[in-house]
Amino acid sequence: MNRLQQLFQNKKKDILSIYYTAGYPNLNDTLQIAEALEKAGADFLEIGFPYSDPVADGPIIQASSKQSLDQGMTLQILFSQLKDLRKTVTIPILLMGYVNPVLQFGVENFCKACAEIGIDGCIIPDLPMYEYEELYHSCFEEHGVSNIFLVTPQTSEERIRKIDGLSNAFIYLLSSAATTGKNLDVSANARTYFARIKAMDLKNPLMIGFGISDKQTFDAANEYASGAIIGSAFVKCLANGDVEKNVKTFMKEFRN
Amino acid sequence: MSYFVNEKGYYGDFGGAYIPEMLYPNVEELRQQYLSIIHEESFQQEFKALLKDYVGRPSPLYLAKRLSGKYGANIFLKREDLNHTGAHKINNTIGQILLAERLGKKRIIAETGAGQHGVATATVCALRGLECVVYMGEVDIKRQAPNVARMKMLGAKVVPATSGSKTLKDATNEAMRDWINNPVDTHYIIGSVVGPHPYPDMVSIFQSIISEETKKQLLEQTGKDQPDYVMACVGGGSNAAGMFYHFIDDESVKLIAVEAGGKGVDSGLSAATTYLGKEGVLHGSRSILMQTPDGQVVEPHSVSAGLDYPGIGPQHAHLFKTGRGKYVSITDDESLNAGLLLTQLEGIIPAIESAHALAYLEYMKFKGGENVVVCLSGRGDKDMETYMKHFNL
Ligand SMILES: Cc1ncc(COP(=O)(O)O)c(C=O)c1O
Numbered sequence: 001m002n003r004l005q006q007l008f009q010n011k012k013k014d015i016l017s018i019y020y021t022a023g024y025p026n027l028n029d030t031l032q033i034a035e036a037l038e039k040a041g042a043d044f045l046e047i048g049f050p051y052s053d054p055v056a057d058g059p060i061i062q063a064s065s066k067q068s069l070d071q072g073m074t075l076q077i078l079f080s081q082l083k084d085l086r087k088t089v090t091i092p093i094l095l096m097g098y099v100n101p102v103l104q105f106g107v108e109n110f111c112k113a114c115a116e117i118g119i120d121g122c123i124i125p126d127l128p129m130y131e132y133e134e135l136y137h138s139c140f141e142e143h144g145v146s147n148i149f150l151v152t153p154q155t156s157e158e159r160i161r162k163i164d165g166l167s168n169a170f171i172y173l174l175s176s177a178a179t180t181g182k183n184l185d186v187s188a189n190a191r192t193y194f195a196r197i198k199a200m201d202l203k204n205p206l207m208i209g210f211g212i213s214d215k216q217t218f219d220a221a222n223e224y225a226s227g228a229i230i231g232s233a234f235v236k237c238l239a240n241g242d243v244e245k246n247v248k249t250f251m252k253e254f255r256n
Numbered sequence: 257m258s259y260f261v262n263e264k265g266y267y268g269d270f271g272g273a274y275i276p277e278m279l280y281p282n283v284e285e286l287r288q289q290y291l292s293i294i295h296e297e298s299f300q301q302e303f304k305a306l307l308k309d310y311v312g313r314p315s316p317l318y319l320a321k322r323l324s325g326k327y328g329a330n331i332f333l334k335r336e337d338l339n340h341t342g343a344h345k346i347n348n349t350i351g352q353i354l355l356a357e358r359l360g361k362k363r364i365i366a367e368t369g370a371g372q373h374g375v376a377t378a379t380v381c382a383l384r385g386l387e388c389v390v391y392m393g394e395v396d397i398k399r400q401a402p403n404v405a406r407m408k409m410l411g412a413k414v415v416p417a418t419s420g421s422k423t424l425k426d427a428t429n430e431a432m433r434d435w436i437n438n439p440v441d442t443h444y445i446i447g448s449v450v451g452p453h454p455y456p457d458m459v460s461i462f463q464s465i466i467s468e469e470t471k472k473q474l475l476e477q478t479g480k481d482q483p484d485y486v487m488a489c490v491g492g493g494s495n496a497a498g499m500f501y502h503f504i505d506d507e508s509v510k511l512i513a514v515e516a517g518g519k520g521v522d523s524g525l526s527a528a529t530t531y532l533g534k535e536g537v538l539h540g541s542r543s544i545l546m547q548t549p550d551g552q553v554v555e556p557h558s559v560s561a562g563l564d565y566p567g568i569g570p571q572h573a574h575l576f577k578t579g580r581g582k583y584v585s586i587t588d589d590e591s592l593n594a595g596l597l598l599t600q601l602e603g604i605i606p607a608i609e610s611a612h613a614l615a616y617l618e619y620m621k622f623k624g625g626e627n628v629v630v631c632l633s634g635r636g637d638k639d640m641e642t643y644m645k646h647f648n649l
Contacts, residue, residue, distance in 0.1 A: 053539075055539075076550070101550055130272075151277065154280075
């Protein structure tokens with residue numbers, strides 16, 4: 001059982017996950033941000049490895065990715081920044097990014113590097129289920145890396161069942177079909193959709209993400225899922241000033 | 257060996273649908289329905305009628321006598337430049353708008369580089385009364401002002417793509433983001449044989465009219481429906497895919513695809529994808545693309561905005577890898593000179609994209625008497641400013 005699976009076994013509600021882009025605001029901030037977030041009460045983290053063409057992302061994460069790449073970030077550098085991760089960080093860590101950098105790094109090498117460092121899973125939005133099953137699944141399993149799939153309001157029930165079968169950590173429920181960084185409108189529609197998925201009684205726990213930006217949207221998500229994921233809102237707060245201070249200020253709203 | 261798509265959406269090692277879950281329902285709907293819709297009799301009737309009466313097809317196959325004399329072979333030009341809106345792009349947008357209507361879509365989005373595909377999309381949207389939003393890189397908006405004005409006059413909203421390099425690749429990213437955020441009522445008309453399956457296959461089917469007509473016209477004019485060579489320029493590869501389509505399985509016909517070499521393939525300012533690229537994933541399919549060792553997409557360069565793209569469609573990657581097609585490149589200067597040559601020998605001003613295909617005739621070794629078809633994918637009106645600057649006209 002990896003850290004992620006353990007977390008979901010021990011904690012059923014109020015799980016807070018934070019996404020941030022590696023190498024942003026400064027190339028070598030990656031590890032320090034992870035440490036600060038753990039200290040401030042985050043339950044697990046998604047560290048984004050940047051890509052030049054992030055089609056699923058809105059302006060904030062596009063900009064952080066571009067800045068990180070301009071500062072020289074690569075997967076190789078990210079893995080070296082994280083090599084001593086497990087000396088100081090105990091919470092589960094996922095890597096999130098697009099498939100092409102993984103392909104160029106080599107899927108096998110990527111999984112190996114994750115396992116060596118103690119990365120618990122990945123989210124690769126543009127890796128389709130069919131290709132994952134055919135070419136990646138066994139490699140991920142062998143190295144104990146959980147692959148996280150996304151579900152949107154338009155995903156069919158049949159497909160959600162299939163995703164549930166292929167998942168072994170949690171399912172990432174998108175608050176709406178949208179790129180990152182839009183504000184969640186906790187409308188009746190969204191609630192009906194969350195409730196519909198909750199009622200499917202899946203074997204994997206649910207985390208809600210995209211558009212979660214404050215305590216109010218976090219609490220709303222918690223009514224239907226084990227917790228929620230915050231990305232753009234956090235990345236935005238890192239833009240200026242001291243990293244540790246920014247992390248503390250941001251997390252105060254959620255954890256005190 | 258098959259050179260066409262298999263039921264999983266692959267051409268050999270290339271293709272597939274590498275898309276985030278948010279796009280899955282739309283792309284899947286298209287995948288399940290595109291072939292049955294295209295093969296409906298009512299669709300075919302409407303498609304063929306519009307191509308004839310609105311686009312002006314069949315486009316002529318013209319034996320360019322003076323050009324033939326210069327090169328010592330029979331050079332036929334497939335005159336896609338004479339289509340309504342001035343390029344082959346309209347064959348695809350007519351097909352896709354009819355498909356979008358049958359899928360019940362109310363809103364059309366598109367990306368454009370040179371603006372030819374944007375104009376062709378805005379045109380069919382005006383024709384059918386559908387809302388149209390075209391994404392175009394901020395840099396291209398400045399380079400291609402007349403086409404921006406045409407799109408606006410046609411009623412389209414032109415949205416500048418301000419991310420990344422602000423050119424075609426970024427316009428494509430923005431269009432994909434729009435589609436993610438509008439998952440129900442919108443159809444994305446991709447302008448080339450790129451994108452997730454079924455786009456490459458669908459677009460090549462709509463463009464296959466080019467080789468379908470060519471075969472008939474060759475038979476009439478030469479007594480044989482097979483040429484020795486067919487040649488076309490490749491940006492994403494749609495005019496080439498259409499020009500090759502009905503000749504692909506006939507290995508006696510040599511396929512020549514001409515990429516944009518920019519300032520030279522090793523100059524750092526080039527769009528010669530097969531020469532500079534590696535296998536990878538871009539815009540939803542596995543193909544060949546220009547990228548760093550870390551998998552970041554590299555900015556291409558070409559004097560012609562329509563060829564200024566860091567990838568090629570998956571079918572082209574397959575034709576290249578299997579050796580079925582020959583992929584070559586031509587520099588900016590060579591293409592401009594070829595454009596001038598055609599203008600002065602035949603009285604036809606070609607698009608700079610198409611001039612790339614013509615320029616490769618200089619490198620061909622003919623025995624004499626071969627039949628060669630060059631796809632003249634578009635006319636040069638949009639490129640006058642570039643020609644004027646280059647030749648001090
Ligand atoms: C006249 C013309 N030819 C060729 C192209 C390149 O596209 P493709 O390779 O898809 O034919 C374009 C693209 O804008 C064009 O306008």
